[in-house]
Amino acid sequence: MSEPVTTGDLVGPPSSGDAPSPAGNGASRNTEKSGMQKILSGSVGRNLGLVVALLVLVIVGAVTAGESFTTLSNALVILRQASIIGVVSIGMTLVIIAGGIDLSVGSVLGLASIVATLAAIQDLADQTHWVVMIVIALAVGLGAGLINGVVIAYGNVVAFMATLAMLVAARGLAEILAERRTLIVEDRGFISFMNADFIGVDVLIWIFAIVAAVGWVILNRTTFGRRTVAIGGNREAARLAGINVKRHTMWLYAIAGLCAGIGAVMILGRTTAGSSTHGTLLELDVIAAVVVGGTLLVGGRGTITGTVFGVLIFATLTNVFVQNNLTSSVQAVAKGIIIVVAVLLQQRFARPGGRA
Numbered sequence: 001m002s003e004p005v006t007t008g009d010l011v012g013p014p015s016s017g018d019a020p021s022p023a024g025n026g027a028s029r030n031t032e033k034s035g036m037q038k039i040l041s042g043s044v045g046r047n048l049g050l051v052v053a054l055l056v057l058v059i060v061g062a063v064t065a066g067e068s069f070t071t072l073s074n075a076l077v078i079l080r081q082a083s084i085i086g087v088v089s090i091g092m093t094l095v096i097i098a099g100g101i102d103l104s105v106g107s108v109l110g111l112a113s114i115v116a117t118l119a120a121i122q123d124l125a126d127q128t129h130w131v132v133m134i135v136i137a138l139a140v141g142l143g144a145g146l147i148n149g150v151v152i153a154y155g156n157v158v159a160f161m162a163t164l165a166m167l168v169a170a171r172g173l174a175e176i177l178a179e180r181r182t183l184i185v186e187d188r189g190f191i192s193f194m195n196a197d198f199i200g201v202d203v204l205i206w207i208f209a210i211v212a213a214v215g216w217v218i219l220n221r222t223t224f225g226r227r228t229v230a231i232g233g234n235r236e237a238a239r240l241a242g243i244n245v246k247r248h249t250m251w252l253y254a255i256a257g258l259c260a261g262i263g264a265v266m267i268l269g270r271t272t273a274g275s276s277t278h279g280t281l282l283e284l285d286v287i288a289a290v291v292v293g294g295t296l297l298v299g300g301r302g303t304i305t306g307t308v309f310g311v312l313i314f315a316t317l318t319n320v321f322v323q324n325n326l327t328s329s330v331q332a333v334a335k336g337i338i339i340v341v342a343v344l345l346q347q348r349f350a351r352p353g354g355r356a
Helices: 022-041 043-065 072-097 105-116 119-127 131-153 159-178 188-194 203-221 223-233 235-240 245-271 282-292 304-323 328-350
Strands: none
Touching: 043 304, 072 105, 072 203, 072 223, 072 245, 072 282, 072 304, 105 131, 105 159, 105 245, 105 282, 119 131, 131 159, 131 245, 188 203, 188 245, 203 223, 203 245, 203 304, 223 235, 223 245, 235 245, 282 304, 282 328, 304 328
């Protein structure tokens, strides 16, 4: 009676003359394909898609608008127009990654621009230094953000409702303080600095670049960033892991408010005036840029790099339309389509395996 053959008898190193088995090749190809799918369905793939979309817009602009679109000066115009929305979008990205939302950033920006240009503040700036105006604008933004954070984190108010209340209140307070007037910036030193350029690049663009770099470091290289992603992924699990979710949430909204304050300083430099209408509907453009940049509205995923590309895509799109003398209505329709497509793609990649 013959002995049974064991698995060890069947498996052994192939001889040098053996040809590779077809099954082995298939497994290798499947492994490579799976690895490639993982890369493309991750942040690298999403950012690559944004780069392609931006390049397509550039090509369309170059073809339709001609040389006026492809000049260096026009590229700087696009970056300058993107800078204010870009700065506010960095703070919004962190909030949305954590599963929140901030509808008040536009109104907070308008309020900060008004407070910083009040007669008393400008008189103080004349007696000391125009940096006082910047500090006041940042303090107003930070304060409004802290109020949002405290109400949401410790008052257990839904973020949508809390920030909606701040949107209305901040806009109303700005109108009261300004008495529905536009407040002119009198300090020439502030205006000169904010309209200067370094190495041929405007100060506004430098500010955007610095804020984006700081946001990237916070999200990708700090414990604060890792905790932000963890809270957005699973709030209860983050709490059980020892993260002080309430305190962290409060500081996230404070950062969003601070970014709105920085945006207020930038818009003061660009328009040389404070107005209660500054930042009207800005929150919609900011949220759209963040979503198009790949940040999930439900939280748990997002990148600063993607947000920057999202901002640049909308700024380039607007520039292409302006160069081709298209109406703002057409621009609005195009933006709406882009947002819907971005959300649909988000839903696809958010599912297990990245499949619909």
